[in-house]
Amino acid sequence: MDKSTRFKQSIAFIEERLYEDINLGQAAQAGYTSLMQLYRDFYTYTGHSVKEYIRKRRLAAALGLIRASQRPLAEIAYSCGYSSQQALCKYVKSATHMTPLEYQKSEACYFFPRFDSETIRQVTVTAETIPKTLRAKFYHPKQYGIEQQALEALHFLIPEYPGRIFGRNGQQRDGLFCYELAVEYDADLLDRLADSTFQEIKLAQKFSSTFAKTTVRNDEAEIGLAWDYLYLKWLRTSMFVQDDGRYFEEYICKSRKVRKLILYLPVKRRTDYDKISVNFCAGLEFLVSSREGDQAEEEASAAVMNYISRHTPEAISAVREFYVAQKGLSYTCGVRLEQAIELPINSGLEVMRVAAGRYAMLECSSCSDRGVFIALLDTWIQEHGWSKDELPAFTTYETGGQGDPDAITMRVWIKLKDVKNG
Template identity: 50%
Template sequence: MEKQQRFKRVIQYIEEHLQEEVSLEGAAQAGFTSLMQLYRDFYAHTGHSVKEYIRKRRLSNALSLIRCSDMPLAEVAYTCGYSSQQALCKSVKAAVSMTPLEYKRSGVSYYFPRYDSLSAKQVTVAAQTLPATVRAAFYHSRLSGIEEQAIAALQETLPDYRGRVFGRNGKQQGSRFYYWIWLEYTPEAVEGLLAGRMFKGVEVFPELSLTGAKVLVRNDEPEIGRAWNYLYTDWLRSSMFTQAPEPYFEEFLWRNGRVNRLALVLPVMKRTDYDRISLIRSPGMLFLASTREGPHAEKEASQAVMGFLAVYNPSAARSADTFYIAKNGRACTCGVKLEEKLPLPSGGGLELLELPAGSYAVLETDCAGDSRVLEERLEAWVQDNGLRRSSRPAFAIYEAQGGYTANHITTTCRIQLEHVKNG
């Protein structure tokens, strides 16, 4: 078994036991390694000790529940593996310098992702202030390595410059690529860039304040690429933020005259279409359902259900106001809520689908868009919070209130959970 695969088994074991006291011996056994080797491997893979990783993952899960659910703090502590509500509050205070209630109301966001690959990085969302800067463009015939070429050109042009340096890729112009460099504004920086021959389009910009999601990475081009991909895809998709209009940028962090790390900053803002996520105890529900496959599966499945009701139970068809949709690859299951069971013909492609009473993670929205987008958000939230889900796939419930236009439809995406308490 490859070393990386063994380590993923360790991570899986830890994630499955975050709600209780994690046995490090059990984690080592899951990865077919010794406890001492586990300590070494963990730091080599994640940059954290195994105990620090467990602490940060629990805290990240707890803060997400505090922000996105109405669970009492005692239940959050229980769900996330804390010994008591007091232990949870102490951990939150130490990490973000706020009480749980202050964090819930604040614009600060703490997120420490589950480690699944080398691209996973800790993300910090906070206010960022960029000083007044002077910007110039560095042109090159190749995109690969253009940042290093731009920094080398900067050191040659301004060898005595010691201020902050920011950068980002520009658009391709013909066969040439360019990279923007920002320097803290000084008259000397402006004069040096204007006098040099390697930078073009020198401009001065005022101080800028924004909210940024920041990741620190080594000055290594493949790692930088993985980190940007992680920010834009995995993290942004599962966060409460969307990309802000300000451009992304990289800040070069120097040590002994060399760039050894970069801070990648993605400007973000809270989503205006904020989706409320909560944990609920739902009663059982009964649906008349049909499953179809292919490019028109949803349309064909819904027509099969409504067509049957129109013939055999017209009153149920006229009063239908709650609908079920679950997608799995090319297959789609559609259903209409029933108050009681109906006799069904054999071979008609219809079924009575019973959703059991139990605990569910629910994402609420007033948007009647593609349910798969909602499912992806909820799936990520459930995973990041260490919750245990049942084998039933995620599904969406559409409820029509006074009409069937978008303004009258509310949508909830649901995932059935195991062993979750709710107050």
């Protein structure tokens, strides 16, 4: 039995007793592990502490009852594992900034799903102190392999260097790609770096922060997949958001060869939650194109934008909302129409009207993996007694929200059947 299977057995033990006084020692035993290992595994697999996971799962269930049932608050509190109605009210206020009554009347929905996915790689969250370093920029005409070029330049310059090495992508300059290396501070190193291929040498003071970390072998494709997992999968379902600091990598070398890398993503505990609501949509019209294949999304989007730029270039600046729907390798992409248009024959585009009706909608201010949000919204629908319509989920991206021209709001939409609980 592998580690992830054992962990899911501990999760099943907790879920079966979610509203009881859970013995975490027994939960660990259910997964054939120790209590300390269970604590570590919760961070690794879910991005939550075990107690935080239990609190959020209980609260999600309680809020579902507050929204959908007429049961008294005290009864909901006791049935969901709270010691009193006051305790439930406290947690509701802390998570949603609303009283239970305000939450019942609002459109916003708090939801935290049961963990039920396979981990792709191990992620740990720890407080780390990064030593005082010298940061140096390395420029090269090619982006691919620039990290290795920078490391080779460092080892050629300082073959006996014994300290830690950090790196991250920098900004292009004069048509050249940039990679920034950081080495532990030493006064002698400053002189040796000054007259070399490295440029813009700067001193960075020691600092401490909280990081989500994962280790990956030294392979370009593997490193890219690991970063994608951290940003698009793990971060979206964890109790953390990205902090203000920049990501970076640490090189683990042996005999001047990079054996593996540790990826560092600065994080902080999240204070808000993705917004889920049920809304009536009167119907929206989009100018769309459909394509199929590996580059289908890019090709469909380009077809729409190229058509607009050729036929109604003045409308480009007014485009604020974009549409994306996927089915396998087939993508339909487009832009929101503010007024009806007539398309010429053989344009390769169509005017598509989204069916009017009631939709479950999840909104967030990031552009992460749509699949993660569609799965989350799908689970919310199931756990709250709604039934889905047969229409596929779709995603819209709106730019320029809240007076910020660079702001992007992503919304995932799933059409609901007309009758709840039926």
